[in-house]
Amino acid sequence: MSHVLIVDDSATDRKLAGRLLEKSGAQVRYALHGRDALDQVQHERPDIIVCDLQMPEMNGLELVEAIRADFPAIPVILMTAQGSEQIAAEALRRGAASYVPKAALAHHLAETVERILLAAEADRLHSRLMHSLVEDACTFRVANDPELIGPLVGHIQELLRCLPLQDQAERIRISVAVKHAILMADHHGNLEIPVDLAADDDEFEALVDERRMTEPYADRAVHVRAQISRHEAVFVVSHDGPPIAFDRLPRDVNLRSAEQSWLGGFVLLPAVMDDIQYSPDGCTISLFKKAIVEEPLEFAVDDE
Numbered sequence: 001m002s003h004v005l006i007v008d009d010s011a012t013d014r015k016l017a018g019r020l021l022e023k024s025g026a027q028v029r030y031a032l033h034g035r036d037a038l039d040q041v042q043h044e045r046p047d048i049i050v051c052d053l054q055m056p057e058m059n060g061l062e063l064v065e066a067i068r069a070d071f072p073a074i075p076v077i078l079m080t081a082q083g084s085e086q087i088a089a090e091a092l093r094r095g096a097a098s099y100v101p102k103a104a105l106a107h108h109l110a111e112t113v114e115r116i117l118l119a120a121e122a123d124r125l126h127s128r129l130m131h132s133l134v135e136d137a138c139t140f141r142v143a144n145d146p147e148l149i150g151p152l153v154g155h156i157q158e159l160l161r162c163l164p165l166q167d168q169a170e171r172i173r174i175s176v177a178v179k180h181a182i183l184m185a186d187h188h189g190n191l192e193i194p195v196d197l198a199a200d201d202d203e204f205e206a207l208v209d210e211r212r213m214t215e216p217y218a219d220r221a222v223h224v225r226a227q228i229s230r231h232e233a234v235f236v237v238s239h240d241g242p243p244i245a246f247d248r249l250p251r252d253v254n255l256r257s258a259e260q261s262w263l264g265g266f267v268l269l270p271a272v273m274d275d276i277q278y279s280p281d282g283c284t285i286s287l288f289k290k291a292i293v294e295e296p297l298e299f300a301v302d303d304e
Contacts, residue, residue, distance in 0.1 A: 002026045002117055003044075007037040007051035007063065008079065017050060017079065017105060024110040034058025038066055041074070048117055049076045050109070053087055053099075061091050068095035072167030075116050079105065080258065089254055092271035097172055101258040107201060108261055119172045122154040130161035135229040142182070142222045144190070144212055152224065153179045156235070159228050164291040174233070174289055177272040180265030181237045181285050182222055187262065189239030189283065190220035195263075196248045204262050217241070235287040243282025 004026045008014045018028045029046065031037035033055045041049075049067060053060035064076050075097035080088045088099045097116045100108050136159050142148050157175035165171055187193050191211040197204065211217040220240035227234045249266060250256050257263040269276050275288040 002048065002113070003029070003046045004113065005029050005031060005037060005040060005046040005049045007031040007034065007049060007055070007060075009033055009052065009055045013052065013079070013102065017109060020105060020109050021050070021113060024114065026113070032057075034060070034063035034066070037063060038070075041067070041071055045071065045074060047074070048097075048113060048120070049074060050113065051076060051078060053078050053080050053091065060096075061087060061094065064091050064094055064096045068167065068169060072169050073120075075120055075169055075172060077112055077116060079109075086254055089267050089271055092173075092268055095169055095173070097169065098176065098268075099264075101261070103259065104201070104261060116172065116176075118150075119153075119157065119175055120168070122157055130158050133159065133162040136162060137225075137227040139223070139225045142224060144218050144220060146186075146212075149179060149182055149186075152182070156226055159226065160233060162228050162230060163233050163289070164230065166292045170292070173272045177265075177269050177287065178224075178226075178235050178237075180268055181235065181287060182224060183262075184244070184265050185222045185237045185239040185285060188244045189241040190222065191217050192241055194248065195245065195266075196250055200259065201261050204260070231291050233287075233289045236284060237287070238279075238284040241283075244278075246278050246282060 004021050006014055006017050006028055008017065009032055014030050018030065021028055029040065031040055034051070035057045037049065037051065051060045051063055058066070060078050064078070067074055067076050076095070078088055078091050078096050078099040079102050080099050081102050091099065098112050100112050140152055142152060153175050156178055157171055160171045160174055187208060188195050191208060193204070193207060199207065223238045225236040253263050253266050257267050269287065273287045274290050277286040
C-alpha cells in the first residue's frame with residue numbers, strides 16, 4: 001500500500017484528491033500548506049507527495065525545491081489550477097515529477113500517482129549493479145504495442161544509473177521525459193494525429209485506440225536508441241510514419257496542456273532535458289542530458 005501526502009489549503013480539493021487516491025488503494029495523509037508538509041515528512045516519510053501549486057506559508061514551487069534538497073527520493077506531483085501552467089512548467093524544471101490540472105483530477109490523478117510510484121520503485125531495483133555500469137548503448141524497435149513502452153522506459157531508467165545525476169528524482173524525471181518522446185513519436189508520427197488537434201483527452205484516446213487497429217498505422221513501429229555514459233545520455237526516438245508537423249504546435253501549448261494532457265510531453269521535455277533536437281525531416285526527436293557533477297567542497301583553513 002502506497003503512502004501519499006496531499007498538501008492543499010483548500011479542504012474541498014484535499015478531500016477530492018484524497019477520495020480519488022483512497023479508491024485506488026492508497027493510504028492518505030493531509031497537510032494544509034508547504035511548511036506543514038515538511039514538518040510531517042520529518043516525522044514520517046510518504047512514498048509520494050501530491051501538492052497544490054498556490055498555497056500560503058510555502059507554495060508548491062517552494063515545497064518542490066525543499067523536498068528535492070532534503071528528501072530527493074520522494075517524488076512530488078503538482079495539482080494546477082487554470083492559469084498556472086507557466087508556473088507548473090517552472091516547477092518541472094526545478095524538480096517536480098509531474099503535474100495534473102485540477103480540472104482533470106478525476107481522470108488522471110490516480111493514474112499519474114501510480115505511474116510515478118512505479119517509476120520510483122523501478123529506480124530502486126538493481127541499483128548497486130547499475131551504479132557500476134560505465135557505458136551502454138542499446139537500440140529497440142517497438143512495434144504497435146503500448147504495453148512494451150513501460151518495460152522499455154524501466155530499462156532505460158536503470159541504465160541512467162551510469163550517468164552521475166543529482167538524485168533519484170532526476171532519473172525518474174528523465175525516464176518520464178523519454179516515455180513522452182516515445183508517445184509523441186507514436187501518436188503524432190505513426191498514428192498521424194495532428195499536434196494541433198482540437199480534441200479533449202477522451203476524444204484523443206478514442207482516436208488512438210481506433211488507429212492502432214487500422215492500416216497503415218497498425219504496422220508501424222517506434223525506434224529508440226539510447227547511448228549512456230558517465231558524461232552524457234543521448235536518446236534518439238524515430239518513427240515509421242510521415243513527418244510530424246512540429247511547426248503546427250500551438251504557441252500556447254502550456255495553457256492547452258491543462259485541458260489536453262496529451263500535449264504535456266511538449267511542456268515536460270524542455271523542462272527536463274538539456275537539449276532537444278527535432279530533425280528537419282520531422283521523423284526524429286533527439287534528447288540530450290549531461291552529467292550533473294557536484295563541485296567538491298572547499299574547506300576554509302584557519303590561520304594559526
